[in-house]
Amino acid sequence: MGTPRDRFDYVIVGGGSAGCVLANRLSRDPGIRVALIEGGVDTPPGAVPAEILDSYPMPLFFGDRYIWPSLQARAVAGGPAKLYEQARVIGGGSSINVQAANRGLPRDYDEWAASGAPGWSWQDVLPFFRKLERDVDFASSPMHGSDGPVPIRRIPPQAWPPFCTAFAQAMGRSGLSALDDQNAEFGDGWFPAAFSNVDGKRVSTAIAYLDAHTRKRTNLRIFAETTVKELVVSGREARGVIAVRADGARLALEAGEVIVSAGALQSPAILMRAGIGDAAALQALGIEVVADRPGVGRNLQDHPALTFCQFLAPEYRMPLSRRRSSMTAARFSSEVPGGEASDMYLSSSTRAGWHALGNRLGLFFLWCNRPFSRGQVSLAGAQPDVPPMVELNLLDDERDLRRMVAGVRRLVRIVGASALYQHPDDFFPAMFSPRVKALSRVSRGNALLTGLLGALLDVSGPLRRSLIARFVTGGANLASLLADESALEGFVRQSVFGVWHASGTCRMGAHADRSAVTDATGRVHDVGRLRVVDASLMPRLPTANTNIPTIMLAEKIADAMLAERRATRRALSEVADPG
Structure with a gap:
């Protein structure tokens, strides 16, 4: 399948949040040869x-350089399929996300263990x-x-x-408590959002784990702009991969073990x-x-989300030169039948875009x-160039719809009681439509256009509301939706989208559980020398953004893998020298 030089102890498929961690931790042992393959640029x-590096990620996120261009997902059953922005760049989602550093709650992980992991x-x-x-705020805490x-x-x-101050004060008046640390205080409340950023710059897993020192290791090879076309399986064992570089060159890499870390949408597709x-x-x-494991690709989860904007008076606008815009967030309980404690999340951003138009709009994410x-x-087809079909089914369970409706009502009450609020139609639903995404691309033309649109919003309230109704909301307003429960439910169904937290599609569980795909260390059931290590493993979504939990997951499995190798070496040594 290849020359001896093409053989590695571990071939990692996917240089994202998990893959970078694995590459660093496994290659620390100079006796282990590691290959890291990433489809995007290094x-x-x-x-x-x-x-x-920019603290403000939105123009990056809605560009097309760092994402898979043809990956689409259907948010709700029967709805249209839309582009799902999954990263294609070294560092994966950690290189394009909002840098949220959210662990979730202890109950999330206790549930993982109870469910068969x-x-x-x-x-x-x-x-x-x-x-x-390296928590710069709570370094002395035993929790950090x-x-x-x-x-x-x-x-x-x-x-x-x-x-941020006005929004936090309104959340406090709504009954939410102030928390200092969302990652160590586990009740409902509002808090300064934690993020993976230092000196005003993003720190992706590529930056954190593939630093210059790590890249000098002779036992680590990084293959960027290289796409895996085939997982090679012989009998019931993975043997390596076939990959193609951007220049068309074909690579055959042999592996002692293949680790698939391509994300919760691509990893199950590679297995299938x-x-x-x-x-x-x-x-x-x-x-x-090769192996009849019907759980592969099932159990897909994402946080159903909605976005809203508030037109900001000049005194609430932040200078465009100040890049960090997401600072304040909250957990709260929906309090609807069938709901759970802390089952809702709310984050805010001081601007909805990098440009003059976005700087006039505060942005709220509710999920x-x-x-x-x-x-x-x-x-959709057996060929590797055919993207998988992704059905999120976000509101398939009626309880999720009821909680999103309750969340909208609570958000409207909070914003409506804040100093930000001036007129009912200045707070409105916002969707990342193709038109909005096009404006999010950084260009001189977009700067000029958004500057003009922003100036028009400032001319007068009636003109502003007319423009918003015509180009953003299609004439719908929240007041009419809130007065009609069925209309509000229809709006939620039509507008909901995934917040790019796909997970669960190769979930951990016992071998006898036909819906499980791997064991508790990511080993694929019924197939030797093959693991999955990424958000696919999560039995249930944590009460959090998925990036930090995914890094934790990779750290934990890398530690277990190295312990396994040490135990094997000791056993072999004892056999060679029994006495």
Whole structure:
């Protein structure tokens, strides 16, 4: 399959949040040869693009350079399929996300352990949350790490701009308590949002784990702009991968073990193309079945989300030169039948875009922290160039719809009672439509156009509301939606989208559980020398953004893998020298 030089102990497929961690930790042992394969561009030290380092991520996120261009997802059953921005760049989602550093709650991980993933309780995972982080605010706390590769910080309320202060005061008046640390205080409340950023610059896993020192290791090879076309399986064992570089060159890499870390949408697709998945579905596509594991691609979860904007009076606008815009967030309970504690999340941003128009609009993200709905990833074809079909089914469970409706009502009350609020129609739903995404691309033309549109919003209230109704909301307003429960439900169904927290599609669980795909260390059931290590493993979404939990997960499994190798070496040594 290849020359001896093409053989590695571990071949990692995907250089994202998990893959970078694994590459660093496994290659620390000079006796282990590691290959890291990433479909997107590399961002080595000293050559990280300015748009990736920027604290303000939105123009990056809605560009097309760092994402898979043809990956689409259907948010709700029967709805249209839309582009799902999954990263294609070294560092993965950590290179394009909003840099949120949210662990979730202890109950999330206790549930993982109870659902068939032993060793993943809160007490089991806390040491690895601590290991990954250098918390610059709570370094002396036993709940936090002080010397990990990922710096985590918050902007304290005394340093907030007026927008954040006004929003926080309104949340306090609504009954939410003030919390200092969302990652160590586990009740409902509002707080300074934690994020992975230092000195005003993003710290992705590529920056944190693939630093210059790590890249000098002779036992680590990074293959950027290289796409895996085939997972090679012989019998019931993974043997390596076939990949193609951007220049068309074909690579055959042998592996002692293959680790698939391509994300919760691509990882199950890679497994299914290799014959690992639901046997009937694979046979229908002409794929030879290696292992009948019907859970591959099932259990897909994302946080159902909505966005809203508030037109800001000049005194609440933050200068465009100040890049960090997301500082304030909250957890709260929906208090609807069938809901759970802290089942909703609310974050805010002082601007809705990098430009003059976005700077006149405060942005609010509302999502359900504990969704019950489940979706699926399936193959549209056996060929590797055919993107998988993604059905998020975000509101498939009625409880999720009811909680999103309750969340909208609560958000309207909070904003309506804040100093930000001036007129009912100045607070309105906002969607990341193709038109909005096009305006988010940084260009001189967009700067001129958004400057003109921003100036028009300032001319007069009636003109502003007319423009918003015509170009943003389609004439719908929140007052009429709130007065009609069925209309509000229809709006939620039409507007909901995933917040890019896809997970669960190769979930950990016992071998006898036919819906499980891997064991508690990511080993794929019924297939040797193969693991999955990324957000696919999560049995249930944490009450959090998924990036920090994914890094923790990779840290924990890397630690287990190295322990396994040490134990094997000791055993072999004892056999060679029994006495």
